[in-house]
Amino acid sequence: MAKKDICKQFMTEKFGPSTAALVDDMTEDNCVEECGKKIKTFLGDAAYQEFTKKVQ
Amino acid sequence: MKIKYLIFVIILTVLIVNSAALIMFTNSNIAKISDVTTQSSSDELENIAGSNIEDIAIGIRDSVDDQMGNQYDMVKSWVQAPVLIDAAITASGMSKEDLYEDWSASATRVYDEGEATGDGNPDNDVSPEASRFLMRLVAQTPYPELFITDSRGYAIAASAATGDFDQGPDDWRVFLENGAPVYKKHGPSPGGEGWYKAANEAADGFFVEPVEFDESSRTWGIAIMKQIRNPTTNAYLGQIKAQFDYGTFIKGFVDANKYNVAEILVVDQDGTLVATSAVDQSAVNNDAITVSNMGFFSEVRRGKTNGYSFDRDLQGDQALVGYAVSGDVNKHVVVVVKKLSDVKQPIYAFITGIRSNINDIGSSLIQNVMLIALLLGIVTLLVAYYVSTQQISAPIEELTVAARKVGRGEFDVSLPMLKAKNEVTELTSAMELVLAGFKSMKKK
Structure with missing residues (x-):
């Protein structure tokens, strides 16, 4: 599964469809970093850890 | 003012301006089409x-030339008449004195200022x-005078009394001196009279003199000469x-009424x-x-054989002038004159009709343009209203409701689901992020 798909799925679950739609404009290389910033800022470290595990 | 109404007003304004511009552009171009087309x-x-x-001038010119050609052919046919050939053969064996007696019988001879005149009596x-025969031809054809000479130039038969007896180089005449007739060479010249000499020197024995105006009869005449030759031996016998x-002949071609023109x-x-x-x-x-001094005549002088020009006629009026130069020996020019006012009247009527038709079509076109603009405007407005409502106003209203709920501490809110990605999507995403943050903080 591509990183973008994992990111999109995670963002949908945690935030909603509009935020997940923003992933479409990201690249495979920067989607993890961009999504990680949002997750860490709005949901905290625990959610960020969960996200990093999924995308590894 | 709500965004959807603002968008509505903007689009409506743009449509009105565009429609007005389109109608003005259409109207302006129809006027141009009308001007260019009519001009x-x-x-x-x-x-x-x-x-x-x-074309009228050319037609008349061709007719004149054809009929002059017929006249020439007729004269050429007369010299084939046996009666004239026989007379010339007979005369060739006679002396000058005998022939003069035939021309002017001494018993009835009349002297004019001392010079004998012809008696004009065919019996002599x-x-x-x-x-x-020549008298009959005069009665039946447009030839008022016909005579023939023998090979020496002596007049031997004529339709009427001729002025001179001798057309040849000697120019023999009889004068009354001391009560007795005396033969004298009056004005001898090599070859004889100009026309006589010219016909004798012509390869085909045929000669046409330039047209001359006879002041006494106030008409034009053309002298046509043809050698008479023996049909068997081809020996030269004389001339006709x-x-x-020509005056009566040419008048038959200048019928302005026939062609509905001002003058021919x-x-x-x-230019006479x-x-x-x-x-x-x-x-x-x-x-x-x-x-x-008319404009077309300078073209004739430059060698143009036919054409037309916008000119002034002999009365000084503006006119359309057609001309055609004859190929005959006199190179006469047939000139057809039509007043410009007569030319322009039907054209003006026709043009007025065209302008009226174009204006009618233009009015109809503008009506159609207005109708199409109105229909397109309504469709565009409806589409714009639907799109602005679905994509902008409705999501923003949903977000507003959700934000108010969040403000009251209610985090269980529904956010708009947008298929398109735009600024509203980003705004919704921002709301999702904030909402998720609040939920996360609340859990902690």
Whole structure:
């Protein structure tokens, strides 16, 4: 599964469809970093850890 | 004002401005089309009218030339008449004195200022039959005078009394001196009279003199000469001189009513009138009246054989003038004149009709443009209203409701689901992020 798909799925679950739609404009290389910033800022470290595990 | 209404007003304004611009543009171009079409049609119709006038001139010119050719052929056929050939053969064996007696019988001879004149009596001639033959031709054809000479140039048969007996190089005449007739060479010249010499020197034995105006009869005449030859031996026997009534002949071609034109003229190469369709004939052969200063005549001088021009006629009126130069020996020019006002009247009526038609079509076109603009405007407005409502106003209203709930501490809110990605999507995403943050903080 591509990183973008994992990111999109995670963002949908945690935030909603509009935020997940923003992933479409990201690249495979920067989607993890961009999504990680949002997750860490709005949901905290625990959610960020969960996200990093999924995308590894 | 709500965004959807603002968008509605903006689009409506744009549509009104665009429709007005489109109608003005259409109207302006219809006016241009009308102007260009009518001007080009007017020019084209004037050129067609010019060509028609030229065609009339060419038609008359060709007819004149053809019929002059027929006249020449007729004279050529007369010298084949056995009665004339026999007279010439008989005369060739006779002395000058005997032939003079036939021309002017001494018993009835009349002297004019001491010089004998011809008696004009066919019974005295070498061949009364030949003279009567010529008299019959005069009665039946446009030739007022015909006579023949023998090979020496002596007049041997004529339709009427001739002025001179001898047309040849000697120019023999009889004068009354001391009560007795005396033969004298009056004005001898090599080859004889000019016309006589010219016909003798012509390869085909045929000669046509330039047209001449006879002041006494006020008409034009052309002298046509043809050698008489023995049909068996081809020996030269003499000549016929036929005086053709060109004035009456040419008048038959200048019928302005027939062609519905103002005037038809025939002019010579100096611009002098030879014939006119006008009732007043005083302009004919009048040195004070000439067409040489008319515009078309400069084209004739440059060697153009036919054409038309916008000109001024002899009355000084603006006119359309068609002309055609004859190929005959006199190179007469047939000139057809039509007043420009008469030319332009039907063209103006036609153009007015075209303008009216274009204006009618233009009005209809503008109505259609307005109708199409109205329909497109309504469709565009409806689409714009739907899109702005679905994509902008409705999501923003949902977000507003959700934000108010969040403000009251209610985090269980529904956010708009947008298929398109735009600024509203980003705003919704921002709301999702904030909401998720609040939920996360609340859990902690």
